[in-house]
Amino acid sequence: xxxxxxxxxxxxxxxxxxxxxxxxxxxxxxxxxxxxxxxxxxxxxxxxxxxxxxxxxxxxxxxxxxxxxxxxxxxxxxxxxxxxxxxxxxxxxxxxxxxxxxxxxxxxxxxxxxxxxxxxxxxxxxxxxxxxxxxxxxxxxxxxxxxxxxxxxxxxxxxxxxxxxxxxxxxxxxxxxxxxxxxxxxxxxxxxxxxxxxxxxxxxxxxxxxxxxxxxxxxxxxxxxxxxxxxxxxxxxxxxxxxxxxxxxxxxxxxxxxxxxxxxxxxxxxxxxxxxxxxxxxxxxxxxxxxxxxxxxxxxxxxxxxxxxxxxxxxxxxxxxxxxxxxxxxxxxxxxxxxxxxxxxxxxxxxxxxxxxxxxxxxxxxxxxxxxxxxxxxxxxxxxxxxxxxxxxxxxxxxxxx
Amino acid sequence: xxxxxxxxxxxxxxxxxxxxxxxxxxxxxxxxxxxxxxxxxxxxxxxxxxxxxxxxxxxxxxxxxxxxxxxxxxxxxxxxxxxxxxxxxxxxxxxxxxxxxxxxxxxxxxxxxxxxxxxxxxxxxxxxxxxxxxxxxxxxxxxxxxxxxxxxxxxxxxxxxxxxxxxxxxxxxxxxxxxxxxxxxxxxxxxxxxxxxxxxxxxxxxxxxxxxxxxxxxxxxxxxxxxxxxxxxxxxxxxxxxxxxxxxxxxxxxxxxxx
Ligand SMILES: Nc1ncnc2c1ncn2[C@@H]1O[C@H](COP(=O)(O)OP(=O)(O)O)[C@@H](O)[C@H]1O
Ligand SMILES: [Mg+2]
Numbered sequence: 028x029x030x031x032x033x034x035x036x037x038x039x040x041x042x043x044x045x046x047x048x049x050x051x052x053x054x055x056x057x058x059x060x061x062x063x064x065x066x067x068x069x070x071x072x073x074x075x076x077x078x079x080x081x082x083x084x085x086x087x088x089x090x091x092x093x094x095x096x097x098x099x100x101x102x103x104x105x106x107x108x109x110x111x112x113x114x115x116x117x118x119x120x121x122x123x124x125x126x127x128x129x130x131x132x133x134x135x136x137x138x139x140x141x142x143x144x145x146x147x148x149x150x151x152x153x154x155x156x157x158x159x160x161x162x163x164x165x166x167x168x169x170x171x172x173x174x175x176x177x178x179x180x181x182x183x184x185x186x187x188x189x190x191x192x193x194x195x196x197x198x199x200x201x202x203x204x205x206x207x208x209x210x211x212x213x214x215x216x217x218x219x220x221x222x223x224x225x226x227x228x229x230x231x232x233x234x235x236x237x238x239x240x241x242x243x244x245x246x247x248x249x250x251x252x253x254x255x256x257x258x259x260x261x262x263x264x265x266x267x268x269x270x271x272x273x274x275x276x277x278x279x280x281x282x283x284x285x286x287x288x289x290x291x292x293x294x295x296x297x298x299x300x301x302x303x304x305x306x307x308x309x310x311x312x313x314x315x316x317x318x319x320x321x322x323x324x325x326x327x328x329x330x331x332x333x334x335x336x337x338x339x340x341x342x343x344x345x346x347x348x349x350x351x352x353x354x355x356x357x358x359x360x361x362x363x364x365x366x367x368x369x370x371x372x373x374x375x376x377x378x379x380x381x382x383x384x385x386x387x388x389x390x391x392x393x394x395x396x397x398x399x400x401x402x403x404x405x406x407x408x409x410x411x412x413x414x415x416x417x418x419x420x421x422x423x424x425x426x427x428x429x
Numbered sequence: 430x431x432x433x434x435x436x437x438x439x440x441x442x443x444x445x446x447x448x449x450x451x452x453x454x455x456x457x458x459x460x461x462x463x464x465x466x467x468x469x470x471x472x473x474x475x476x477x478x479x480x481x482x483x484x485x486x487x488x489x490x491x492x493x494x495x496x497x498x499x500x501x502x503x504x505x506x507x508x509x510x511x512x513x514x515x516x517x518x519x520x521x522x523x524x525x526x527x528x529x530x531x532x533x534x535x536x537x538x539x540x541x542x543x544x545x546x547x548x549x550x551x552x553x554x555x556x557x558x559x560x561x562x563x564x565x566x567x568x569x570x571x572x573x574x575x576x577x578x579x580x581x582x583x584x585x586x587x588x589x590x591x592x593x594x595x596x597x598x599x600x601x602x603x604x605x606x607x608x609x610x611x612x613x614x615x616x617x618x619x620x621x622x623x624x625x626x627x628x629x630x631x632x633x634x635x636x637x638x639x640x641x642x643x644x645x646x647x648x649x650x651x652x653x654x655x656x657x658x659x660x661x662x663x664x665x666x667x668x669x670x671x672x673x674x675x676x677x678x679x680x681x682x683x684x685x686x687x688x
Contacts, residue, residue, distance in 0.1 A: 322533075322535075327531070327535065328529075328531060328594075329537075329549075330524060331496055331528070332553065332601060333521045333523075333526075333553045333601060334521070334553060338552050342537075342548060343537055347537075347539055350539065
């Protein structure tokens with residue numbers, strides 16, 4: 028049976044395929060049977076653990092620790108405010124640049140069910156529902172006739188500015204609580220998102236500097252990139268922790284709107300500085316690849332029109348270079364998201380730190396399997412969605428590309 | 430203008446008396462390799478000059494020195510009264526007055542046809558959006574593809590892309606147009622649509638330097654003809670001179686190969 032060129036194997040075909048590939052000869056038959064048994068045992072083991080012997084108490088009793096660490100409950104409204112703003116903005120942007128297919132909406136709704144069953148109870152459930160409503164509201168607003176029609180381009184520009192503004196806004200709001208109390212998924216997300224977004228412009232500048240015709244600039248950029256890439260992140264984190272205060276001084280110093288040092292509260296900021304340095308070097312190499320992928324004829328055509336260097340970079344070279352490396356950029360984003368778990372060495376309680384704390388609690392001593400499985404699931408959910416989002420962005424931007 | 434002499438085979442277009450391009454003893458090295466070995470050429474207003482010559486003879490390098498995509502190492506180049514050198518303050522302004530069309534089109538693939546044409550209008554000429562749009566539409570009509578305004582370059586045929594590239598260059602209202610083998614990357618059936626646009630442009634009195642091996646175009650549109658080889662001008666003259674009575678052995682050999 029063929030539908031539009033696709034073979035749909037019926038039972039006979041499947042059986043023949045199995046016979047030719049799985050059971051051709053006694054050696055392959057033995058292998059197949061052996062593997063089936065092994066997989067079965069493994070599945071049984073995991074299933075038995077997850078559904079029978081595991082004490083998920085360790086998770087449910089520590090929900091707050093996993094998600095926000097020591098952030099005080101009374102101040103949690105700050106986090107919710109940030110979530111609401113980002114959810115609304117996310118819905119708006121989704122509407123402005125794309126649309127949500129019914130399939131995706133249904134899938135998303137189904138995916139939310141376990142969240143409400145296992146994670147969000149009481150007021151948290153209400154607040155979570157509220158943030159979904161904020162997303163929907165933003166989406167509906169973006170789909171109003173005015174915004175999806177006449178004012179679409181203006182709305183898109185405004186949305187981009189709102190996203191940029193949302194970063195300092197979020198930080199200031201969250202910063203009402205000393206950063207040493209931040210933890211769990213909150214801390215992981217803060218380190219990742221701020222790390223990447225602050226590092227990004229530096230990465231682009233480093234990549235451009237590396238391609239510069241001024242030897243001093245080029246040498247500095249090459250030196251920075253190669254030195255940072257030659258040192259493990261964990262070392263950079265330690266250096267940021269111990270050397271940065273020496274370099275910048277012990278007083279409270281403001282860098283890019285973020286207080287970087289100042290007595291004992293600054294561990295998160297120092298870790299962030301280390302992550303920024305690390306990410307900038309890697310992003311620079313990715314962007315460099317993108318710059319090299321833009322044919323020389325593009326710059327020449329732009330020059331021939333009388334465009335100046337900044338116009339050429341901003342309108343011709345960077346848009347093409349960055350578009351070409353979106354998958355690599357998202358890959359870097361995802362790997363940084365996971366790498367932030369190294370801040371554990373600075374005694375910060377990120378997602379991994381939370382897991383370790385829980386398995387040290389008297390009630391849950393030795394419950395590593397549960398906690399690690401749980402955070403692995405969270406890491407996976409976030410990373411998976413990032414990767415899906417990147418494919419979506421690529422598709423949306425891909426219009427008219429070669 | 431009263432001083433202008435009649436020229437061109439059809440006798441309609443008037444070639445000016447003023448040299449809008451003056452190149453004297455231009456030399457260019459790429460490392461140890463000398464690509465231009467003393468090129469002297471002047472081009473008058475509204476003149477159409479065709480350059481031919483074997484591959485690697487320095488044709489591209491020479492016309493690229495005229496909008497300073499290549500910096501020459503020796504000699505002088507004066508474009509519309511401005512000498513090109515490193516002291517030049519306003520290179521962008523000079524460049525915006527010299528349009529260039531490339532063999533590979535070099536359209537901006539991430540921008541629509543309209544944006545390709547209006548980008549420099551907005552940011553170099555500071556046109557308002559509506560004015561830039563009008564200009565783009567006018568030029569697209571002139572090159573015969575107004576209906577393609579919202580497409581992306583990849584959605585067009587080669588001939589259409591090259592016509593957009595010509596429209597893009599013309600949008601800056603250049604005084605001079607440089608063409609570097611504009612039809613060499615095209616399928617044969619698309620060559621004529623680009624040549625038609627160029628012929629029409631020549632008739633309206635645009636100053637043009639065209640590197641091409643299209644004999645038909647050269648015969649009809651060229652006022653003067655240059656033959657390059659190994660970085661020097663081997664022979665120059667009117668098209669008749671070339672087609673009926675070339676003097677140099679190298680010219681004869683080359684012409685016999687491509688005719
Ligand atoms: N950027 C460059 N670097 C080194 N050599 C070059 C460069 N551009 C051109 N050349 C050399 O200069 C010579 C003339 O090139 P070009 O002007 O492109 O020739 P044409 O256009 O007549 O085919 C060739 O031998 C070519 O290899
Ligand atoms: Mg050439």
